[in-house]
Amino acid sequence: MSGRLHYPAGMSAPEPDPQRMEAVVALCKRRGFVFPSAEIYGGFRSTYDYGPLGVQLLRNVKEAWWRSMVQLRDDVVGLDAAILGPPDIWRASGHLATFTDPLVDCRSCQQRWRADHLEPAEDGKVHCPSCGSTDLTEPRDFNLMFKTHTGPVAEEGSVAYLRPETAQGMFVNFKNVLQTTRKKPPFGIAQVGKSFRNEITPGNYVFRTREFEQMELEFFVPPADAPKWFDHWVDERHRWYVDLGIPEDQLRIRPHDPEELSHYSAGTSDIEFLFPFGWGELEGIANRTDFDLKAHAAASGESLDYFDQAANERYVPYVIEPAAGATRSMMAFLVAAYDTDEIGGEARTVLRLHPRLAPYKVAVLPLSKKEALTPLAREVLGLLQPRLVCDYDDTQSIGRRYRRQDEVGTPLCVTVDFDSLEDRAVTIRDRDTTEQVRVPIDALGKEVVDRLAG
Numbered sequence: 001m002s003g004r005l006h007y008p009a010g011m012s013a014p015e016p017d018p019q020r021m022e023a024v025v026a027l028c029k030r031r032g033f034v035f036p037s038a039e040i041y042g043g044f045r046s047t048y049d050y051g052p053l054g055v056q057l058l059r060n061v062k063e064a065w066w067r068s069m070v071q072l073r074d075d076v077v078g079l080d081a082a083i084l085g086p087p088d089i090w091r092a093s094g095h096l097a098t099f100t101d102p103l104v105d106c107r108s109c110q111q112r113w114r115a116d117h118l119e120p121a122e123d124g125k126v127h128c129p130s131c132g133s134t135d136l137t138e139p140r141d142f143n144l145m146f147k148t149h150t151g152p153v154a155e156e157g158s159v160a161y162l163r164p165e166t167a168q169g170m171f172v173n174f175k176n177v178l179q180t181t182r183k184k185p186p187f188g189i190a191q192v193g194k195s196f197r198n199e200i201t202p203g204n205y206v207f208r209t210r211e212f213e214q215m216e217l218e219f220f221v222p223p224a225d226a227p228k229w230f231d232h233w234v235d236e237r238h239r240w241y242v243d244l245g246i247p248e249d250q251l252r253i254r255p256h257d258p259e260e261l262s263h264y265s266a267g268t269s270d271i272e273f274l275f276p277f278g279w280g281e282l283e284g285i286a287n288r289t290d291f292d293l294k295a296h297a298a299a300s301g302e303s304l305d306y307f308d309q310a311a312n313e314r315y316v317p318y319v320i321e322p323a324a325g326a327t328r329s330m331m332a333f334l335v336a337a338y339d340t341d342e343i344g345g346e347a348r349t350v351l352r353l354h355p356r357l358a359p360y361k362v363a364v365l366p367l368s369k370k371e372a373l374t375p376l377a378r379e380v381l382g383l384l385q386p387r388l389v390c391d392y393d394d395t396q397s398i399g400r401r402y403r404r405q406d407e408v409g410t411p412l413c414v415t416v417d418f419d420s421l422e423d424r425a426v427t428i429r430d431r432d433t434t435e436q437v438r439v440p441i442d443a444l445g446k447e448v449v450d451r452l453a454g
């Protein structure tokens with residue numbers, strides 16, 4: 001809930017790079033990654049739709065997270081809880097009382113701002129960022145949750161909230177999961193899904209939106225082991241971004257100052273990325289203690305503790321929570337991958353996305369549109385498509401098609417030419433090196449999979 005961009009003492013803000021940001025945003029629009037929502041009606045308040053390539057990229061980010069957090073571990077299980085929830089959940093979790101941002105109004109131009117985003121100017125006064133006026137109201141607490149009603153009557157008893165985080169779904173299902181999976185602490189519950197916050201000042205493209213996707217793990221541990229697991233998850237999560245291609249010098253881990261900690265946290269570290277507008281949070285790793293389970297146990301009357309038979313001891317587990325944003329991470333991967341270089345004297349734009357994240361893994365390109373090549377090119381596509389998300393493109397010159405694939409990050413192009421009809425071999429072209437090798441169609445599947453993995 002802090003949302004500020006932080007610079008440690010002695011470190012100045014990095015130079016903002018608006019051109020890089022503009023180039024990424026333009027590419028996203030031009031090639032169908034991200035569209036402003038309801039664009040034909042003039043757009044809708046910092047809301048975005050994910051286009052044909054964006055939906056693939058976003059799915060791949062979420063899939064890479066699920067793979068590392070659930071599939072490759074035997075101590076984490078998944079969950080997909082409801083988005084709508086009763087006030088009981090949010091009262092117990094503290095969100096009704098404390099999930100607020102301080103809001104100030106400009107009396108001059110009526111715009112609203114987050115008080116904690118405004119710094120005094122050189123004259124020592126806080127100015128409205130829009131009109132410059134210093135006539136601002138005192139900060140008021142503004143609850144970020146979206147409130148709605150279930151059923152036909154909008155009365156007090158039908159109030160519901162759209163979840164502002166996925167985490168509470170894991171806490172209220174703690175007992176269900178414990179009983180059905182027979183897991184014991186240390187174990188975790190993972191969830192990926194939409195969350196909603198009525199942000200006062202959304203912006204910086206998809207960095208801060210009112211509707212966004214989160215990837216959260218609640219990892220339940222014996223209280224004494226919480227510090228050890230906290231360190232484990234900070235390391236694991238940092239490595240995840242690096243393994244997927246974010247350069248280490250564009251990432252940093254920033255422990256929260258005590259006054260910045262959320263109401264439930266005994267310690268939080270953020271993983272931040274150097275966005276073109278400055279350092280911004282990708283993920284927070286928090287030691288949520290036993291706050292949530294105890295709060296829900298007290299409010300619901302259900303016991304949410306764990307009996308450790310071996311130690312003959314009953315306790316309420318502590319929770320270590322790595323909470324990441326899927327949409328925000330997707331933006332970081334795009335920014336980090338964006339590059340320009342020169343091939344044969346010609347400028348090109350290339351997204352150096354990790355193959356696991358690339359929207360298309362392979363593009364199948366018949367050298368020409370001539371009918372003779374179509375059946376074999378389609379055969380090659382049919383060979384790869386069951387295993388990999390592929391594109392097929394037979395328009396324009398081959399050079400232009402390579403550029404189009406480079407621009408959306410496709411790691412490999414497979415070209416079918418007239419020799420292919422004779423020797424049943426095709427050319428694989430690598431996005432990053434632009435090197436080309438000839439491979440028999442019979443060996444293509446394995447070669448492509450090996451190259452993508454390597």
Ligand code: ATP
Pocket residue numbers: 001002003004165197199206207208209210211212213214281282283284323324325326327328329
């Ligand atoms: P911020 O300080 O940026 O407001 P936060 O500390 O409130 O974020 P958390 O509650 O820890 O965020 O949520 C976990 C993650 O969810 C964040 O690290 C971020 O990646 C993502 N997230 C939170 N709010 C938004 C938002 N409005 N738009 C996009 N992603 C968000």
